[in-house]
Amino acid sequence: MSGVTLNQAIKRYGDVQVIHGVDLEIDHGEFCVFVGPSGCGKSTLLRMIAGLEETSAGQICIGGSDVTHVDASERGVAMVFQTYALYPHMTVEQNMGFGLKMNGYPKAEIAAKVGEASRILQLDDYLKRKPKALSGGQRQRVAIGRAIVRGPEVFLFDEPLSNLDAELRVDMRVEIARLHKEIGATMIYVTHDQVEAMTLADKIVVLRAGLIEQVGSPMQLYNDPDNKFVAGFIGSPSMNFLEGVVQGGKVVVPSLSGREISTDVTLPAEGSAILMGVRPQHMTIEAGDGGAILDLRERLGGVSYDYLVAGNGEKIIVENREEDTLPEGSSVIIGFEDANCMFFDAKTEQRLR
Template sequence: MSGVTLTNAIKKYGDVQVIHDIDLQIDHGEFCVFVGPSGCGKSTLLRMIAGLEETTSGEIRIGERDVTRVDASERGVAMVFQTYALYPHMTVEENMGFGLKMNGHPKAAIKEKVSEASRILKLDDYLARKPKALSGGQRQRVAIGRAIVRGPEVFLFDEPLSNLDAELRVDMRVEIARLHKEIGATMIYVTHDQVEAMTLADKIVVLRAGVIEQVGSPMQLYNDPDNKFVAGFIGSPAMNFLEGTVEDRKVRVPSLADRVVSTDVALPEDGSKVVVGIRPQHLTIAPGNGGATLDLRERLGGVSYDYLIAGNGEKLIVENREEDTLPEGSAVIVSFDDKHCMFFDAETEQRLR
């Protein structure tokens, strides 16, 4: 079994602590995605697992082995980086097998492993080519193939698609998901793109400032976020947030013409400030003086996104699948079902339940 376990993992650079007491269990065969904004520590955490960054304190286990102080080459992991790092003078076949060659593996064994990786990644037609004759997506597949031939216990991906254009990113997401299904290995994947996280992961780890905010399946995080940060980070477009005030066990939203929202959650005392969260697909608009203005409409074919400015300057995004009827600049009434609202403490940003 080749799961990964982190216990009280800490990373410091001098007096600066960048990873704070991480406890995390990644089960054998899981596809786990580390996601968060730039600087949140996700790549540092991945490099700690790989052995490319020294763990200041705590423990990292791969399977049953404590690898906290084990050299990177002995950990049984293979890493795919953002840059392809292919040898330009070598063919695809030579690039994929080079690591095994340097470790003294027999030629027949290298050829067999390269052939199997090539089959999985559909690279058979490109084995004799050199990297300059490949597209970006093909080069990334070669880099993944180089990892596959090593037969690692754990695959580590550090933002492998960030250098690709939008269409190739979609294609490669599908390729990586298919690869995981075929080989069934434990995979840990770093990205700042929550769409990649949602579409690839069995388990998502949301990080902020070196701390885990929440761990769960994509839909668990989407439907049941623990705090405002996770609610706003998971989902595209992001969740809308509006200021509210507790009054008589209900929440008044001043920016939407004093709309009153009913809820069964445990609200703080009257007069307390809370944040009301609601996703774009749960909002609708109609003409009328409802405290908001249609500022901009973004048309994407079968769906449009309406960008609104509420009465106090708060911004809203509305997912609209109706025909365009309202011109930009129109005053609108914003409607929603109270049951779709989430509530967060205005100070701690923790979910009110």
């Protein structure tokens, strides 16, 4: 079994603490994605698991064994980096088998392992080529193949698609999902792209400033976020947040011409400020004086995104799957069902339930 457990894992650089007591369990065979904005600590946490960063305090276990102070080479992990880190003078075949060669594996065994990895990654036609003769996506597949031949307990991916163009990112995302399905290994994947997180993960860990904000399946985080940060980070385009105030047991939203929202959540005291969140696909617009202006329409084929500006300056995005009917600059009324609203404490940003 190759699960990964972190118990109060802490990382300090001198007096600066960047990972703050992280507790996490990743089950055997899970595809776990660390996601969050730049500087949140996701790559540092991954490197701590890999043994490339020393753990200042706490414990890291892989497969039930404490590896907190075990050398990186003995942890049974293989890491795929953002940069491909291929040897330019070696062929694909030599790059993939180099680590095994350095560890004294027999040539026949190296050839068998490289051949199997090549089959999985569809690299058979490129084995005799050197990296300069490969596309970015092919080079990244070679880097993944180099990890596969080691037969690790855990695969670690540090933003492996960041250097690829948009089309290749989609292709490689599918390749990695297929790879996980075929070999069934535990995989931990770091990205700042929440679309990658949603499409790849069995479990998502949302990080901010070295702390875990929430852990769950993609749809759990999407449908039931614990706070405003998770609600805004998971989902594309992100959730709309509008200022509201509690009045008479309802939520009044000034930017929507004082619309009253009914809810069964426990609201704070009368007059308290709260935030109301609604996802773009749960909103509609129609012509009328509703206190908002259609500022810009972004057309993406089968779907468009309408960017609105409310009277108080709040920005709102509405997903539109209808034919264009309203010109930019139109005054609009925003529609949505009260049941699709989420509410957050204006100070703590925690979800009201």
